[in-house]
Amino acid sequence: MSRKETLSNLFLQKREAPAPSKNLDTDRVRTGAIGAMGASLKELAESAKHASDLQKQLEDADAILEIDPGLVDPSRIADRISIDVDPAFNGLVESIRESGQQVPVLLRPHPDNATRFQIAYGRRRLRAAQALGIKVRAIVRKLTDDELIVAQGRENLDRQDLSFIEKAFFAKNLEDEGVERAVVISALGMDKSDVSRLISIARKVPLNLIRIIGSAxxxxxxxxxxxxxxxxxxxKLEAAESLLNNDDVKSLDSDQRFAKLMSALRKHDSDSKNTETDIENGSAAKAWRSKDNSVSLSMNQKPRMVAIKLEEKNAKPFSDWLTTRLDRLYDEFEQSMNKETGD
Known part of the structure; x- marks a missing residue:
């Protein structure tokens, strides 16, 4: 080997590449597993956040659910008058049967029972669904007691769905339950003096009559x-109770029942005035009414004249029946007179 080659080999000798590490593949595998685990955890976190966001969106969007009516309890304060006869309810049932429930009810999770719900509004729709044996379409929203009360009142006000007397009883019921007056005012959208007048009127109406008259x-x-x-x-109160317990009157709708009652009470006033006048003129008045209230008879008597008036549903058929029996009735009258005089 020449001197030149020796020097070249001394200074320019290439260093051999180090032998590959035995741990290299292991390190690569370990790094890959950690990376995959990190990605999985990130995906889980994102999925959880997405689920949480979705749940919040559903709550904010008031998603409509289908709930078994048997799981729904009433609100502790009624906003409607519970009446003994409700002909309009059958119409609501038929409407839902044919077209489905168009407007959902509002529920909240029951504050004392996690498996049940409590209704804010839509009580008649809930009853209709129960009568049909179907689930009720409902919005479920977390509400405090005060929010529930305000929701009850506001929904009915927005739909102009509460009558004057229902507002009065709703206000009375709220006060009876110890609800603060500010909440009552907010629920009804009225000022303090109007709410006071409503409560005063509701306390004067006999509950047994309002259950028959209805919302009017x-x-x-x-x-x-x-x-x-x-x-x-x-x-007049006794006359009102008698009239409203008549089956024919019960078959009328609420406004008709109210009008019928007012008409009868005004007539009672007129008859009383006529009676007073008759007494002053030396005459007397007598009255009779059938047990079912289908016929009423009034007589204004004077020495040589008696005016008989028949009224109500069966007045004409009863008068026809009476006319065919006048001869016999007069014969009975004569016999009774003879017995009294001894002839």
């Missing part, structure tokens, strides 16, 4: 005040 949507404050004035008279 067309009757406002003035007409209810007139009714209360009429019912201050004990005899």
């Amino acid at each position: 949507p067309k009757a406002g404050r003035k007409r209810w005040m007139e009714l209360l004035e009429q019912l201050d008279d004990e005899k």
